[in-house]
């Protein structure tokens with residue numbers, strides 16, 4: 001395996017005390033990363049002109065050119081660098097100014113453990129970028145979409161300790177299309193609630209915040225990243241596939257584990273696992289249609305056709321995007337590795353493996369919705385985690401969900 005060079009992180013803050021605090025905080029991580037520090041925007045740009053910087057973490061308020069201005073320049077001149085802003089005031093105007101410019105916004109004071117984790121993740125994402133194909137593709141795709149607005153609103157609200165479930169429901173209600181779509185989903189057999197839900201408040205109460213958050217993100221992603229009409233690639237089929245994979249993954253995880261966080265991660269990763277397809281289709285429609293046609297005509301998998309045309313697959317592209325948005329590591333990994341589970345480090349019962357299985361089960365239950373050769377189940381990977389013994393039961397479980405869903409369609 002080729003060795004990945006150390007990533008370099010640049011911190012920018014006009015206050016010397018803060019910079020020395022950061023130096024101390026990140027000293028123990030020097031074995032795996034390199035750190036640079038700059039006290040002003042011009043100094044930061046000088047550093048960037050001299051050496052390759054992989055992640056820039058900038059303070060928002062600085063005299064002269066501020067953090068947003070710096071990151072706007074970085075976005076133009078060094079599009080591969082991950083841009084993170086640190087701000088003392090997470091008010092609406094601050095956030096509005098940074099949308100589309102930064103990949104992640106951290107509020108001060110930031111918990112050191114959370115901060116380190118953000119930096120580790122950002123650097124791991126940059127490791128993915130050593131893949132020349134992905135690097136090339138991300139630059140062809142151009143500016144990557146920002147986090148959907150309603151989801152960003154929800155996240156902001158949830159940081160407020162005084163927020164209530166009713167406030168959450170209110171945010172969803174404000175977005176009529178979102179609210180209608182979510183109610184339609186929660187009333188589908190995928191949730192098996194056996195009761196009709198007619199308001200976001202009820203939905204939030206019954207399904208819990210994490211599931212609702214995942215749905216808001218999923219619906220938001222599909223409504224904001226969309227391509228034009230195509231006879232070759234159907235977004236609505238992709239949406240049903242994503243929804244089914246999410247509910248299968250949640251069901252399987254619930255059977256295999258009691259870890260609620262893991263179960264929630266499986267749901268959200270299932271919902272977003274193919275977001276890379278959506279991104280590729282919306283940004284490079286001609287090429288993506290070509291991949292779909294190639295898979296259909298030659299009988300290879302869609303993933304193989306993507307590799308031939310783009311040099312990388314939708315898993316890597318999707319994982320990269322979701323990672324930029326700061327979603328939890330296990331979700332990012334599940335998206336990235338769902339077609340490369342054999343290369344997943346330290347395989348265990350985790351969202352990556354469960355989404356891989358759920359995706360496979362979908363192709364077994366709905367073969368007509370597959371493009372090209374259906375994805376194969378990696379039996380060796382499953383054997384290592386004793387999951388293989390359960391696979392037939394899980395297929396039956398998912399079949400039951402599909403049958404109920406079919407009945408609901410009438």
Ligand SMILES: [Fe+2]
Pocket residue numbers: 273274314315338339359
């Ligand atoms: Fe996929």
Ligand SMILES: [Fe+2]
Pocket residue numbers: 241245273274359
């Ligand atoms: Fe899939």
